[in-house]
Amino acid sequence: MVKAQLVGSKLIVFDVNDARRIFSQGFFGKPLGVKKPKDTDISSPLELSLIEGMYLLENKVISVEYMGRELSIDEFKGIAISRVDNFEDLYLVYKELRKEGFIVRSGLKYGADFAVYRLRPGLEHAPYLIKVIKFNSNIDPGDLIGWGRLSHSVRKKLIIAVIYPDKEVSYIMFKWFKP
Amino acid sequence: MIVITVKDGKFVVSSGFSEVKELSIGNYVKSLGSVVLDISEVAYIIYKGLGKLMIDSEELSLDDLFTRYSKSPNDWIKFVVLHDLRERGRKARAGFSDNSLIYEYNGKYLVYVCEENSPITPNDLVSWVSSALSKGYQPLIAVVDAHGDVTYYELLNVRAHELKEVIV
Numbered sequence: 001m002v003k004a005q006l007v008g009s010k011l012i013v014f015d016v017n018d019a020r021r022i023f024s025q026g027f028f029g030k031p032l033g034v035k036k037p038k039d040t041d042i043s044s045p046l047e048l049s050l051i052e053g054m055y056l057l058e059n060k061v062i063s064v065e066y067m068g069r070e071l072s073i074d075e076f077k078g079i080a081i082s083r084v085d086n087f088e089d090l091y092l093v094y095k096e097l098r099k100e101g102f103i104v105r106s107g108l109k110y111g112a113d114f115a116v117y118r119l120r121p122g123l124e125h126a127p128y129l130i131k132v133i134k135f136n137s138n139i140d141p142g143d144l145i146g147w148g149r150l151s152h153s154v155r156k157k158l159i160i161a162v163i164y165p166d167k168e169v170s171y172i173m174f175k176w177f178k179p
Numbered sequence: 180m181i182v183i184t185v186k187d188g189k190f191v192v193s194s195g196f197s198e199v200k201e202l203s204i205g206n207y208v209k210s211l212g213s214v215v216l217d218i219s220e221v222a223y224i225i226y227k228g229l230g231k232l233m234i235d236s237e238e239l240s241l242d243d244l245f246t247r248y249s250k251s252p253n254d255w256i257k258f259v260v261l262h263d264l265r266e267r268g269r270k271a272r273a274g275f276s277d278n279s280l281i282y283e284y285n286g287k288y289l290v291y292v293c294e295e296n297s298p299i300t301p302n303d304l305v306s307w308v309s310s311a312l313s314k315g316y317q318p319l320i321a322v323v324d325a326h327g328d329v330t331y332y333e334l335l336n337v338r339a340h341e342l343k344e345v346i347v
Contacts, residue, residue: 096339097339097342100339100340100342100343101343102339102342102343116342118342118343127342128342133301134301135300135301135302135305136300136301136302137300137301138298138299138300139298139299139300139301140295140296140297140298141293141294141295141297141298141299141320141322142295142296142322142324142325144320144322144332145295145322145324145330148330148332159337159342160301160304162301162302162304162305169339170301170305170336171336171337171338171339171342172301172304172305172308172334172335172336172337173334173335173336173337174320174332174333174334175332175333175334175335176330176331176332176333177319177331177332177333178331179264179267179269179282179284179288179319179331
């Protein structure tokens with residue numbers, strides 16, 4: 001099992017061979033210093049988000065070390081919840097999309113939570129942007145225009161993943177429309 | 180010329196039925212023996228000079244209409260969107276709630292009207308999509324910004340596995 005070190009709100013795979021193996025398994029994380037990783041032939045440590053780390057930990061791909069000892073899944077989850085806003089909702093959506101076979105990466109640069117690829121980065125531009133929102137949270141419709149306009153400008157479809165208390169997720173896709 | 184009066188708190192057409200029919204607005208209410216209009220439809224008629232609202236021999240302006248009869252914060256934006264759709268050649272009319280409109284053009288659409296700075300919940304949207312589809316309409320959302328401009332989005336209910344197909 002690949003060892004990852006918890007540092008702040010990141011998991012670092014320092015061993016380059018391990019980093020390459022993890023990255024090539026599904027474009028998990030970001031090789032240190034590589035802006036747009038398009039190939040899996042990397043040669044630097046790998047930074048994983050805590051969401052990616054949780055997925056890999058649950059799937060027994062990595063083990064997580066923190067302050068000299070290995071963390072259990074529950075211990076890691078507790079830390080992730082304390083360090084990432086809305087961690088559980090984000091992870092719920094991340095896990096579902098990964099299980100469906102999508103490559104899921106950060107959508108931060110587009111103002112979204114996730115950018116979703118059907119194939120892989122380098123072969124296509126991510127066709128979908130996902131925002132994860134609780135069912136009863138408030139949305140300003142003005143923000144909808146902003147999100148929609150941004151996603152339209154980068155030729156992506158905006159999807160809101162709505163989280164219900166029973167952990168069901170409803171996906172609503174927005175398509176700009178000319179009546 | 181369409182003439183509208185108020186009866187039992189409803190906007191009732193008293194003359195100009197053929198013009199109302201031509202506009203494809205209003206609903207015939209048997210108990211009143213006439214066509215009843217929504218406030219957004221009355222506003223459109225007044226604004227476009229297609230008719231007038233008469234109360235006790237006094238003709239009411241658009242200002243009077245909203246001052247005296249507006250009951251919902253959505254009344255104005257519903258009128259704005261109805262006007263926008265009609266200017267685009269779509270025969271929009273009031274829908275099934277105080278923030279909805281319907282129209283038909285290459286399909287039947289149910290339009291959820293909302294505005295900037297008036298928050299909605301994601302659950303509102305999920306419910307809206309289900310409700311529209313159950314009535315046989317395609318759900319749209321019309322967002323009115325601070326300047327009165329309208330932006331439309333079609334809403335699609337999708338499942339995660341369906342995203343494997345490119346949805347355009």
